[in-house]
Amino acid sequence: MSSPGSTPRRMRADARRNHDRLLAEARTVFEEQGAQASLELVARRAGVAIGTLYAHFPTRRALLGALLRERQDDVFALGDTLLTDQDPGAALASWMRAVTAHAAVYSGLADQLLGSLDDTSSELYGACKRMGAAGEALLGRAKAAGAVRQDVTADDVFALISAAAWLRDQLPPDRADRQLGLMIDGIAATAPARD
Amino acid sequence: MSSPGSTPRRMRADARRNHDRLLAEARTVFEEQGAQASLELVARRAGVAIGTLYAHFPTRRALLGALLRERQDDVFALGDTLLTDQDPGAALASWMRAVTAHAAVYSGLADQLLGSLDDTSSELYGACKRMGAAGEALLGRAKAAGAVRQDVTADDVFALISAAAWLRDQLPPDRADRQLGLMIDGIAATAPARD
DNA sequence: AGGCGAAAGCGAGGGGCCCTCGGGTTTGTC
DNA sequence: GACAAACCCGAGGGCCCCTCGCTTTCGCCT
Numbered sequence: 001m002s003s004p005g006s007t008p009r010r011m012r013a014d015a016r017r018n019h020d021r022l023l024a025e026a027r028t029v030f031e032e033q034g035a036q037a038s039l040e041l042v043a044r045r046a047g048v049a050i051g052t053l054y055a056h057f058p059t060r061r062a063l064l065g066a067l068l069r070e071r072q073d074d075v076f077a078l079g080d081t082l083l084t085d086q087d088p089g090a091a092l093a094s095w096m097r098a099v100t101a102h103a104a105v106y107s108g109l110a111d112q113l114l115g116s117l118d119d120t121s122s123e124l125y126g127a128c129k130r131m132g133a134a135g136e137a138l139l140g141r142a143k144a145a146g147a148v149r150q151d152v153t154a155d156d157v158f159a160l161i162s163a164a165a166w167l168r169d170q171l172p173p174d175r176a177d178r179q180l181g182l183m184i185d186g187i188a189a190t191a192p193a194r195d
Numbered sequence: 196m197s198s199p200g201s202t203p204r205r206m207r208a209d210a211r212r213n214h215d216r217l218l219a220e221a222r223t224v225f226e227e228q229g230a231q232a233s234l235e236l237v238a239r240r241a242g243v244a245i246g247t248l249y250a251h252f253p254t255r256r257a258l259l260g261a262l263l264r265e266r267q268d269d270v271f272a273l274g275d276t277l278l279t280d281q282d283p284g285a286a287l288a289s290w291m292r293a294v295t296a297h298a299a300v301y302s303g304l305a306d307q308l309l310g311s312l313d314d315t316s317s318e319l320y321g322a323c324k325r326m327g328a329a330g331e332a333l334l335g336r337a338k339a340a341g342a343v344r345q346d347v348t349a350d351d352v353f354a355l356i357s358a359a360a361w362l363r364d365q366l367p368p369d370r371a372d373r374q375l376g377l378m379i380d381g382i383a384a385t386a387p388a389r390d
Numbered sequence: 391a392g393g394c395g396a397a398a399g400c401g402a403g404g405g406g407c408c409c410t411c412g413g414g415t416t417t418g419t420c
Numbered sequence: 421g422a423c424a425a426a427c428c429c430g431a432g433g434g435c436c437c438c439t440c441g442c443t444t445t446c447g448c449c450t
Contacts (some may be wrong), residue, residue, distance in 0.1 A: 012417055012426060038407060049429045054409065114365040152377070157364060159374045163358040170309040171354060179354045182347070186381025207446055210398060244400040249438065251398095380423060 019056050021046040026063055034107035034169070035064060061116055064109070066121025068102075072127060079134040089147025092138045093184050096157065099131060100164040100180055107169030110162050121139050132158050152187045160187070214251050216241040221258055227300035229364070230259060240269055259304065260318025263297075267322060270297050274329040284342025288379050291352065294326060295359040295375055302364035305357050327353050342350045347382045355382070 012017065025046040029037045039060060042052040057063040078098050085091035105111055116124035136154040143150055164180035171179075204218045206214065220241040234255060238248040252258040273293050280286035298305055311319035331349040338345055359375035366374075 014416065015427060039409090040407065050408090051410080051430065052428055055427070058409095060408095111365075149434080155370070156374065156377060159362060159370065160377065162365070163362050163374065166361050167354055167358050170306075170357070175350070175354065179358065182351060182355065182381040183378055184381070185277065186377040186379070207397060209445065213399080234438095235436065245437090246401065246439080247399050253438095255437095 015056075018048050018052055022048060022053055022056055022063075023066060023127035027067055030064075030067070030106040033077070033111050035060075035109045036151050039063075044193055059122075061112060061119075062123045064106075064112055065179070066129065068127060069104075071102060071105070072130075075099060076130070076134060079138065082142070083137060088141040088145040089188070092135075092142040092157075093120075093150065096161055096164075096184060097177070097180060099135070099161050100168065103161065104168040104176075110169075111164040114162055114166075114181060121128070128158075135161075148187050149189050156187065158183075213241070213243050213247055217243060217251055217258075218261060222262055225259075225262070227258055230255075230304045230307050234258070249302075254317075256307060256314075257318045259301075259307055260322060263300075263319070263322060266300065267325075269331060270294060271325070274333065278332060278336065282342075283333070283336040283340040284383070287330075287337040287343065287352075290330065290333050291356055291359075291379060292372070292375060294330070294356050295363065298356065298360035299363040300370075300373060305360040305364070308360075309357055323353075332355075343382050343386055344384050351382065355379075361376040 002078040014107045022042065026042045027151040028044050029045060033041075040050050041052060042063075046053070057066065075098055079095060082091040082095050085094075104111060113124055113128060117128060119125060131153055135157050135174075139148065139152065139154055139157055142148040143152070160180075160183045164176065164183060166180050170176075201323055219238065219239045224237050224240060228236075234248060235245050237258075238245045241248070248258075253262065270293055274290055277286040277290050280289075298308055308319055308323060311317040312323060327349055330352050334343065334347065334349055334352055337343040338347070353374075355378045359371065359378060362374050363371040365371075
């Protein structure tokens with residue numbers, strides 16, 4: 001799974017070791033303190049000089065991007081599965097919930113994601129675009145099935161997901177889920193009238 | 196309008212002068228750079244030492260709170276007006292739009308607002324609570340009129356407003372407004388079926 | 391007018407964090 | 421082994437937060 005094959009480029013042994021340590025420590029530090037945690041702390045914990053961290057990941061976003069890449073595969077897999085779901089409306093809703101959860105692994109991540117949208121070269125940019133594309137397919141199906149309003153765009157879905165992810169690290173998680181539910185109802189063709 | 200009467204405590208002339216200068220510069224700096232702008236810059240622009248800034252406003256939130264207090268009056272006034280509006284559903288929607296705009300004057304403000312919720316002593320906390328109370332009344336009317344789902348709470352409204360405010364400084368403003376519209380539709384008793 | 395105590399202002403300084411860069415090490419290869 | 425390339429190191433410049441002891445200014449009172 002984590003075989004050296006991801007990049008064709010072969011790294012020197014020490015480089016690869018530091019690279020992996022950095023990723024591992026970054027993951028735990030970001031989990032503990034959120035996506036704006038001190039990079040110097042990450043380097044320290046990884047037993048590596050700060051310059052080495054920057055040599056491997058020139059920017060915080062690059063580091064986050066590397067961290068997210070693995071998890072993303074799961075989300076895309078789910079997306080494919082959902083594309084064949086019998087209920088296109090429910091499928092889109094599930095997708096939105098999954099992506100929201102994914103975009104909220106580290107608190108403060110949503111800001112970084114949205115912030116990377118105008119930075120086309122950013123590591124995170126590509127990820128966001130792919131997400132958008134996957135979501136678009138699900139949205140199309142949901143609209144065709146009449147489950148979702150015709151005037152809703154993929155950008156809307158993306159924005160709502162981001163907002164929900166942001167809420168998730170401001171509020172207790174159950175409340176945040178509830179808000180996402182309300183947003184999902186907002187794009188539905190018919191209100192679920194659950195009052 | 197800015198007569199000295201706000202606090203019963205009389206300030207020394209130089210104190211009041213610096214206080215006002217700080218507020219004025221803070222306003223423009225936050226407008227230019229967002230709510231996380233450097234406080235040292237604010238002090239510098241106000242022609243005041245950094246210690247003086249902290250003497251007046253012990254925390255960034257205190258400064259933001261002071262800045263927002265004036266604007267808040269407008270929002271509360273609007274709230275009162277809307278309470279007598281003939282269409283309770285539309286009134287709630289207008290109020291949500293107004294509060295969202297208010298909570299997005301400075302980019303990054305939404306984070307500060309939500310962050311101050313557990314800090315009961317914070318300057319911003321009181322403001323948020325008052326907002327919540329005002330919103331609750333409008334929500335009650337909207338529910339009674341059958342314009343809004345019965346299961347929606349004031350906390351929901353508050354959360355959606357916050358999320359919309361956050362979106363507002365991540366996205367072009369018109370897009371953010373659109374998202375808020377979707378959220379508003381989400382809490383409506385019946386989907387507006389505008390597809 | 392002048393003096394005095396309290397209120398207010400000042401800004402150096404300790405602590406952090408970000409990021410760069412020149413010089414010292416390690417690795418892998420021949 | 422030895423050499424060049426790849427890699428690592430960490431001091432240092434820049435910016436920021438916030439505190440605290442010392443100095444200045446204000447405003448009242450004689």
